[in-house]
Each structure stands twice: as structure tokens, then as C-alpha cells.
Amino acid sequence: MLEVTGVTKQIGGLLAVNRVDLMVGEGKIVGLVGPNGAGKTTLLNIISGLSHPTQGRITFKGENITGWKPEQICRKGIAKTFQHAHLFPELTANESVMVGAIFGNSHSVSLDEGRKAAEKLLDFVGVAKEKQEMLIRNLNVVELKRVQLARALASKPKLLLLDELTTGLTPKESNDAIELIRKIREAGISILIIEHVMRVITGVSDKIVVLDHGEKIAEGRPYEVMNNQRVIDTYLGDIDAF
Template identity: 55%
Template sequence: MLNVKCVSKSFGGLQAVRNVDMTLREGEILGLVGPNGAGKTTLLNMISGVCRPDAGGIYFEEENITRLTLDAICKRGIAKTFQHPRSFPGLSAKEGVLISALYGNGHKPGMKQAQVEAIECLQRVGFPDEKLDCPLGTLNTIDLRKTQLARALASKPKMLLLDEIMTGLTPSEGKEAIKLIRSLRDEGLTILMIEHVMKIIMEVSDRVVVLDQGEKIAEGTPREVAADERVIESYLGEQYHFQEH
């Protein structure tokens, strides 16, 4: 469904992503992990059109989307959450999602229908009803992330790119989030997720890709990747305990 071919991206003298290849099959959940600064967000930004690769190509359902705008890519069916959401602090939670329901993917429902869809999406992700009218700028991080996910869903995507939406969740919130991700996949969504919480990645991913200093250093099933020497050395060994649950 998605084919990332040898993409690279530099910022000034810093090479954030270097010759990365990656594929996603329809209906798959792919976990993207790696240390801070590994290039994970940059890779997602290139897929979603937030920034453009210096070299390489990105193909979605066989179409070359490398040079398309953010808007055009969203209309093709790729929706992304932001790691540090900042847009529209003055809009209410409901309005933030409404924009996406109205304009996200070109199907253009009427205002009434879009409002219903926006609220459904917020409820789907467990956003508290009593905060529907709160300005986005006043929400705590967890609720803000829920609005991000709801906003992504409201554009009725085929593929979801999730950037650390589960960081900071309590274990029970984490379980709920895993259930939600699985149910979204069961409904036909393809999911590419960056996550630092290894337990979640291990539990939910069909495959895992590991980046380190802009390069892909491993790829495989969660079990294969967890046993990879380079991965343990560069990432897991230092920071995480690996446990099977």
C-alpha cells in the first residue's frame, strides 16, 4: 500500500533520514521505533507531506506522492497526528475535529452531518463529553492527543500515521488505546505508529522498523527485532526492559 524508496532528508548539515526503505501492506500495523532524534518524526512528515525528501520517492497505492502537498496527500487517504500539536488553540475540541470532517478528504458532508461525525470520532477515542466545547489550548496533553486522533479519523483515512500518541498514558489507558488501535485495524485501516513504549509496540505491531541516526538498522516481527544485537545495543539495552506479556 505504501512504498518508501530510499528517502533522505537533511536539515542544514544534519542528516535526519538517510536512504530509508520501508513498505506497508494494507491492513498492517507497523511500529516505528528508535532513540530520540533517530528521524522517526521526519520520516512520517515526509510521508504525510509536511516536508519533502531531498532524495528518494514515496508511493501510495502505486501513485508517486513524493511531491504532493499535505492537503492532496490527506485527500488520498493518509492522515497523521502531530507529536507536538499546536494548531488552532482557540478552537474548541469539537471544532478542531469538525474542520477535518468537513474538509479532510474531499467527500464534503453538510455541516450537520460533519458535526455528527466529529462528535462520533471524539467519542470513539474516549474524549470526555464535558470537554467538547473546551478550547484546544486549555486541554491537557492526553486529551489533546485524543483530539488529534479524532481529527485524523474524521478525515476518513485509509492509512493512519500516529506519532507517539500513547506516551504518558497510565497502564489502563494504554490498554484502552491498544484496543482502539486494534479495532481501527479490524475496520480496515492500515497503521504506521511511532511509539516509545516498547510494551505497546510489541503487543500491537505486526512488524517493527528500527531507525537509529537516520538509518534503518532493523526490521522484522517484534520478536525478531527484540533479539537483534544492533537494536539491543543502540536502543533497547540502554533504555528499556524487554518483557513479554
């Protein structure tokens, strides 16, 4: 479904992403991990069109989407949440999800349909009814993450890119997020997820890709990657991954 081939992103003198190959199959969950500064967010930004690669190619459902604008990529079926919540502080939760439903879609959606779709999605991600009409700026971090997820889902993606959805959540909240991620996959959506917490990533991923200094250093099933000596040395050994 998604094929990233030889993608490089040079920022000044730095290779933030260096010749990375990555595939996400239909209905699969792929975890992207690595230390801070490894290039994970940069790679997700490139896939979603927010940033363009210096070299390499992104193919989605057989079409070369390299260099497309974010809104074209979104309408083609790739939606993304942000590591730091970039939402619309003066809109209500419901309105911000409506934006995704109305503008993120390739087919036209009326205001009324958008509002109903937003309500359904906010219920699905677990935002309480009374919070749905509150302004974004009055929501807490957990609620914001849920609204972001609902907004991304509102564009009816085939592939969802999640950047540190569970960072800052309690273990209980992370477990709820894992459940949600599984439900999203059951609905037929493929997922590429960046996570710091290894318990989350190994629990949901079919495959894990490890980046370090912009390069892919390992790829495989969760237990293979967790037992890979290079991954243990460069990543698992020195961070609070558990």
C-alpha cells in the first residue's frame, strides 16, 4: 500500500533521513521507533507531504505521490496526527473534526453530514459528549490527542500516520489508546505509528522499523527487533523505553 524507496532528507548539513526504505502492507500496523532526533517525525512529514524529500520516492496504492501537496495526499487517503497538537484553539472539538470531514475528503460532505460524522468519531475515540462542544483550548492533553485522532479519521484515510499518540499518557490511557488503534485497524485502515513506549509498539505492531541518525538500522517482527543486538546497543540500552 505504502512504499518508501531510498528517501533522504537533507536539512542544512544534516541528513535527517538517510536512504530509508519502508513498506506498509494493506491492513498492517508498522511501528517506527528510534532515539530522539532519529528522523521519525521528518519521515512522517515527508510521507504526508508537509515536507519533500531531497531524494527518493513515495508510492501509495501504486501511484507516485512524491512532491504532492499535503491536501492532495490527504484526499488520496493518508491522514496524520501531530506529535505536538496543532489544532484550532478557537474551534470546538466537534468543529475541528468537521474540518477534517469536510475538507479532508475527496467527495463532498454537507455541514450537517460533517457534524454528524464528527459526533460519531468523537464518540468512537472516547471524547465525552459534554466535551465535544467545548473549545479546543480548554481541553486537556488526553482529550486533545483523541480529538486529533478523530480529526484524522474524519478524512476517511486508508493509511493513518500517528506521531507519538501515547506520549504523556498514563499506562491506563495508553492501554485505551492501544485498544483504539486495534479497532481502527479492524475497520480496514493501515497504520504507521511512531512510539517511544516499547510496550505499546510491540503490543500492536505487525512489523517494527528502527531508525537511528536518519538510517534504518533494523526491521522485522517485534520479538526479532527487540532481540537485535544493534537495536539493544543503540536504543533499548539507554532510554526509558520501558
